[in-house]
Amino acid sequence: MPEHREGTPTELRDLESFLWCDFDTMAAWRDWMKTRRFDRHEAAASFALAGEVQKALRCLEASNNGIAVSDDVAKAMDLLNLVIEERRLRPRITADGVRVDADPGDPVGHVLQIAIQAMTTYAWPRFKLCQDPSCRASFFDSSKNGSKVWCSMELCGSRNKMRRHRARADAATNSVIV
Numbered sequence: 001m002p003e004h005r006e007g008t009p010t011e012l013r014d015l016e017s018f019l020w021c022d023f024d025t026m027a028a029w030r031d032w033m034k035t036r037r038f039d040r041h042e043a044a045a046s047f048a049l050a051g052e053v054q055k056a057l058r059c060l061e062a063s064n065n066g067i068a069v070s071d072d073v074a075k076a077m078d079l080l081n082l083v084i085e086e087r088r089l090r091p092r093i094t095a096d097g098v099r100v101d102a103d104p105g106d107p108v109g110h111v112l113q114i115a116i117q118a119m120t121t122y123a124w125p126r127f128k129l130c131q132d133p134s135c136r137a138s139f140f141d142s143s144k145n146g147s148k149v150w151c152s153m154e155l156c157g158s159r160n161k162m163r164r165h166r167a168r169a170d171a172a173t174n175s176v177i178v
């Protein structure tokens, strides 16, 4: 599935990409920053934090899509609030409503800034993790009613439909045998 979906508002695209990418190596994090005006930022300085923030936001995304994450949500919120404080993100009242300012050279602050903005407007519940347990890709749901549960209807949607169909067929077969 692509990093960006059709219909994702421009101002949310860096967040969409951040949540979608795998930062399993520092090089991956460096590459991500390089394509986003953070090319002078030292990757080692924020690599671990970026991973933690991504994990916490992805936990909230799972919860957005009805995936059971138990008390992890509270831990994720605690971590995000801590980072918001440490990175000194500040609300600012403007003619267009409340904006959140971050240090312009801080990539993690930049991502959090967009996430907070999404949470204070309409957009955050549309950030989701795919309900397919073998996928769990992050995606932005730009559908009209925001009711998508899979990252892709063609791939994960049909795979899950097939799974349910087989389970029903098995149940029917078993009940015949019994």
Ligand SMILES: [Zn+2]
Pocket: 130, 131, 132, 135, 136, 137, 150, 151, 152, 156
């Ligand atoms: Zn999926």
